[in-house]
Amino acid sequence: MSQLSKKDLDAFARRLQERRRALIAEIRQEIEDGEDEHSMALRDQFDDLDPHDDRAVSDWVREVGIAQVVRDTRELDDVEAALLRVADKSYGMCVDCGEAIPRARLDATPSAVRCVPCQEKAEARAGGVKTSL
Numbered sequence: 547m548s549q550l551s552k553k554d555l556d557a558f559a560r561r562l563q564e565r566r567r568a569l570i571a572e573i574r575q576e577i578e579d580g581e582d583e584h585s586m587a588l589r590d591q592f593d594d595l596d597p598h599d600d601r602a603v604s605d606w607v608r609e610v611g612i613a614q615v616v617r618d619t620r621e622l623d624d625v626e627a628a629l630l631r632v633a634d635k636s637y638g639m640c641v642d643c644g645e646a647i648p649r650a651r652l653d654a655t656p657s658a659v660r661c662v663p664c665q666e667k668a669e670a671r672a673g674g675v676k677t678s679l
């Protein structure tokens with residue numbers, strides 16, 4: 547069971563949704579700044595996407611080979627995963643050890659899916675790539 551009240555969960559869900567919107571806007575801006583053919587083709591695709599179709603949006607952004615966009619996309623994936631966890635009531639629990647993620651960590655990083663020790667282990671497994679801690 548999550549240690550978070552319904553009210554807390556709603557507040558985190560709101561923050562996550564705002565972050566999701568901001569990230570999509572940022573990614574879009576980054577693409578719009580690119581005047582090359584690749585960016586323009588991606589822009590056309592984006593205009594055809596249903597903004598409520600999470601899968602389509604993240605598939606689309608994954609195709610974009612721009613470093614900043616890739617970083618934002620990774621965060622967007624985390625945010626979307628966290629929103630799914632709010633929906634299935636597993637939000638706030640570490641995906642690896644199942645313990646409650648400390649409240650202060652969630653406040654700092656609402657999209658966190660692991661407690662700090664498990665996050666560090668996961669990053670060591672991933673070859674030391676630092677993600678949102």
Ligand SMILES: [Zn+2]
Binds near residue numbers: 641643645660661663
């Ligand atoms: Zn853990």
